[in-house]
Amino acid sequence: MVRIESMGVYLPEKVLTTEDLLRSCRRRPRWDLERITGIRERRVAVGEYAADLAVQAAERALSMSGHRAADLDAVICCSISKHNRPDRFDLEPATAVRVRRAIGAGRALAFDVVNACAGMINGIYVLQGLLRAGAISCGMVVSGEHNMPVAETAARELRHSFDGQLAALTLGDCGAALILDGSPDGASGFHWIDLVTGAKHDHFCHSRPSRRGHGGALFTKARGLQRKGNQHFPFYLKQALDASGWTLEDLQHIIPHQVSVRAIENGVKAVSRFLGCDLPGITRCCADRYGNTTTTSHFAMLHDLILRGEAQPGDNVLFVSGASGIVISHAACTLDDLPARYRARFGTGG
Amino acid sequence: MRRCRIESLGVSPPRRGAAGWGWGALRHAVAAGKSCLRSSRHRPADVRVLVNSGVHRDGHVCEPAIAAYIQHRLGINTEFQGRRTLSFDLLNGGCGMLNAAQVLWALMQGGDVPVGMAVASEANGDRRPDPASAIAASGAALLLDISPRRDVGFGSFAFRTDDTAADLYTSVVDLTVRRGRLLLRRRAELEQAYLAMVGAAVDEALAKEGLSREQIDRVVPAQISAGFLSRLPAASGFPRERVADLTGQLPDTISTSVFLALQRSLAARPPARGEKALLIACGAGVTVAAATYHF
Numbered sequence: 273m274v275r276i277e278s279m280g281v282y283l284p285e286k287v288l289t290t291e292d293l294l295r296s297c298r299r300r301p302r303w304d305l306e307r308i309t310g311i312r313e314r315r316v317a318v319g320e321y322a323a324d325l326a327v328q329a330a331e332r333a334l335s336m337s338g339h340r341a342a343d344l345d346a347v348i349c350c351s352i353s354k355h356n357r358p359d360r361f362d363l364e365p366a367t368a369v370r371v372r373r374a375i376g377a378g379r380a381l382a383f384d385v386v387n388a389c390a391g392m393i394n395g396i397y398v399l400q401g402l403l404r405a406g407a408i409s410c411g412m413v414v415s416g417e418h419n420m421p422v423a424e425t426a427a428r429e430l431r432h433s434f435d436g437q438l439a440a441l442t443l444g445d446c447g448a449a450l451i452l453d454g455s456p457d458g459a460s461g462f463h464w465i466d467l468v469t470g471a472k473h474d475h476f477c478h479s480r481p482s483r484r485g486h487g488g489a490l491f492t493k494a495r496g497l498q499r500k501g502n503q504h505f506p507f508y509l510k511q512a513l514d515a516s517g518w519t520l521e522d523l524q525h526i527i528p529h530q531v532s533v534r535a536i537e538n539g540v541k542a543v544s545r546f547l548g549c550d551l552p553g554i555t556r557c558c559a560d561r562y563g564n565t566t567t568t569s570h571f572a573m574l575h576d577l578i579l580r581g582e583a584q585p586g587d588n589v590l591f592v593s594g595a596s597g598i599v600i601s602h603a604a605c606t607l608d609d610l611p612a613r614y615r616a617r618f619g620t621g622g
Numbered sequence: 623m624r625r626c627r628i629e630s631l632g633v634s635p636p637r638r639g640a641a642g643w644g645w646g647a648l649r650h651a652v653a654a655g656k657s658c659l660r661s662s663r664h665r666p667a668d669v670r671v672l673v674n675s676g677v678h679r680d681g682h683v684c685e686p687a688i689a690a691y692i693q694h695r696l697g698i699n700t701e702f703q704g705r706r707t708l709s710f711d712l713l714n715g716g717c718g719m720l721n722a723a724q725v726l727w728a729l730m731q732g733g734d735v736p737v738g739m740a741v742a743s744e745a746n747g748d749r750r751p752d753p754a755s756a757i758a759a760s761g762a763a764l765l766l767d768i769s770p771r772r773d774v775g776f777g778s779f780a781f782r783t784d785d786t787a788a789d790l791y792t793s794v795v796d797l798t799v800r801r802g803r804l805l806l807r808r809r810a811e812l813e814q815a816y817l818a819m820v821g822a823a824v825d826e827a828l829a830k831e832g833l834s835r836e837q838i839d840r841v842v843p844a845q846i847s848a849g850f851l852s853r854l855p856a857a858s859g860f861p862r863e864r865v866a867d868l869t870g871q872l873p874d875t876i877s878t879s880v881f882l883a884l885q886r887s888l889a890a891r892p893p894a895r896g897e898k899a900l901l902i903a904c905g906a907g908v909t910v911a912a913a914t915y916h917f
Contacts, residue, residue, distance in 0.1 A: 352684060352685050353684075354684070359796065359797045359798045360794045360795070360796065360797060361682065361684065361794060361795040361797055361802070362792070362793075362794050363677050363678065363713075363793040363794060363795065363804075364677055364715045364791060364792060364793035364905070364906035365715060365785075365788045365791065365792065365906035365907045365908075365909075366713055366714050366715065366906070366907065368714075369783060369785050369788050369906075369907045369909070370785075370788065372783070372785050373785035373786070373788060380783075381721075381781050381783075382714070382783055382785075382907070382909075383712055383713065383714035383717075383718070383721045384711075384712070384713040384714065385710060385711070385712055385713075386684070386685075386687055386710065386711040386712075386713060387686075387687045387689075387709075387710035387711065388685045388686045388687060394708075394710050397708075398712075398725055398728075398729075401725060401728040401729040401731075401732060402724075402725065402728045404728070404731065404732050405623075405727070405728035405729075405731040405732070406623075406731075407724065407728055407779075421797075467708045467710075468702065468706040468707070468708055469672075469687075469689075469690050469693060469707055469708055469709040469710075470700065470701055470702040471690045471691070471693035471694035471698070471699075471700045471707075471709060472694060472700035472701050474686055474690045474691055474694050477685065477686065478683055478685055478686060479683065479684050479685035480681050480682055480683045480684065480801075480802070481681075481682050481795060481797050481799075481800070481801050481802030482797075482800065482801075483800055483801050484800070485800065486797050486798045486799070486800070487797050488684070488797055490685070504702040507702075595686070596685055596686040597686040597687060597690040597709070598686075599686070599687075599690070599708075599709075599710075600702070
């Protein structure tokens with residue numbers, strides 16, 4: 273079994289409230305975005321870019337790991353936002369190569385795995401495959417999301433209250449990194465990782481350079497995406513529970529992709545309807561404070577849970593993700609003593 | 623370890639002049655994928671994982687994964703019903719397809735992925751392309767499955783990256799221009815950097831299987847340039863006649879290059895049973911990849 277040996281999360285210090293972001297909009301939407309999404313604020317990187325956020329997170333993960341950077345056999349970077357300089361979107365070299373160079377992982381295989389907001393779960397799936405096949409013995413899955421340039425484009429270009437770029441105002445910046453290796457006890461680690469793409473629904477969300485001005489832009493049909501996702505993901509969630517041999521009582525935490533507080537509440541209702549019983553209050557949410565940090569959001573949540581003392585060694589965690597594509601993913605994981613080690617290393621300050 | 627083999631190979635080669643109009647990256651990827659599926663004994667629904675390694679995309683779309691668009695257009699398990707497919711992008715410049723092949727090989731070892739597909743395509747679809755950033759648009763697709771024979775399929779993979787030379791090859795989208803503009807920059811020292819690493823990558827790939835250079839019947843490299851191909855035999859340690867030099871027919875097509883060359887090479891001289899090939903890819907990073915393949 274493959275376990276999370278170490279984790280690093282980097283949240284930039286600067287806080288931007290939803291109200292301040294809305295004030296910067298050329299045409300302010302009529303909706304009360306904070307009420308609709310439940311997002312009060314998010315973190316914003318200043319003078320740092322996507323690869324920098326990934327490197328910060330990677331260094332934090334290495335600082336509490338038993339593995340040195342030079343021992344890593346693979347670095348897989350899952351960032352969607354490859355904004356590494358102002359007004360530039362990097363395609364080559366792979367962001368993983370930049371991270372590899374910055375942390376000194378001199379022998380690591382390095383490539384990017386990109387699959388929208390399911391990127392890090394997808395990266396774990398790929399790394400797990402390489403570990404199980406014996407191609408590597410340990411590796412890093414990392415992501416740095418510098419999403420604010422996309423939110424800034426939305427603030428400049430929103431034309432009306434139903435504009436497709438509205439969802440870009442929910443984004444925030446964050447970096448996250450995991451170091452994975454084989455579980456020494458066979459009890460902790462990932463019991464089940466499953467991803468499925470319903471490509472017929474690839475039209476709900478896409479990101480590309482703006483046609484109206486400069487900058488990258490994100491276009492989302494948020495209601496359609498959520499409706500379609502909620503229609504299908506509960507089946508896969510049940511399947512993940514069954515495959516892991518768990519019932520709801522065995523779970524300590526469900527960590528969904530942090531799209532928005534409202535979207536998570538709707539997801540909980542959809543699961544409850546499908547299962548025919550109420551979900552216990554174990555669905556975790558930090559979107560109110562960090563916004564939607566895309567690929568990194570699950571681990572920003574886990575970081576928060578650990579530092580608040582709510583995640584303990586041996587806890588069972590179900591990561592749930594819905595992403596544009598549409599990709600539905602689930603990862604069932606038992607934590608080893610990671611929470612204790614994480615608190616010992618980062619205290620309560622992160 | 624079970625080997626994973628190329629069950630089917632499909633390509634969408636560069637089209638010259640007016641014949642290439644309207645051929646963007648997605649159209650090439652889908653054409654290559656359809657060609658691959660046509661010549662395969664597997665049905666589209668059998669594909670459990672689809673990996674796209676094409677770096678440059680139509681409209682510079684960065685989300686969702688382009689692999690999802692390809693899956694949709696190839697009609698592979700597009701709905702959340704019955705058989706399922708996972709699609710994602712794996713990006714590593716010119717070496718991406720070999721990375722994808724290795725990842726699919728690894729996933730097949732677990733047994734839950736019996737059939738996988740690796741697709742790549744490249745094009746510069748800008749309305750007013752930067753003159754220095756031209757890309758010969760093309761596509762390539764591989765259908766991989768678990769080989770029914772122990773001695774047929776991919777043998778070993780080796781990847782060498784010199785990240786101190788990462789700036790020799792950059793590809794960025796300039797977002798100050800409406801719809802973005804691709805800027806591809808390859809420094810003059812790039813080919814020398816590839817050649818400096820190719821020997822080590824070949825050594826590693828061969829050593830993993832205990833093979834010597836004499837046992838390799840055919841070397842299929844990325845068709846970087848005629849100058850690169852002329853220096854490759856000396857740098858890699860293979861005699862010139864065993865190295866497939868198709869630079870007269872094929873330009874450098876980045877991620878698709880090795881498999882376009884493999885298709886041409888196999889069409890010109892079909893492989894004999896037991897023949898061994900070495901595939902060599904080069905890309906940004908700077909990364910050189912080598913993989914052995916047993917026919």
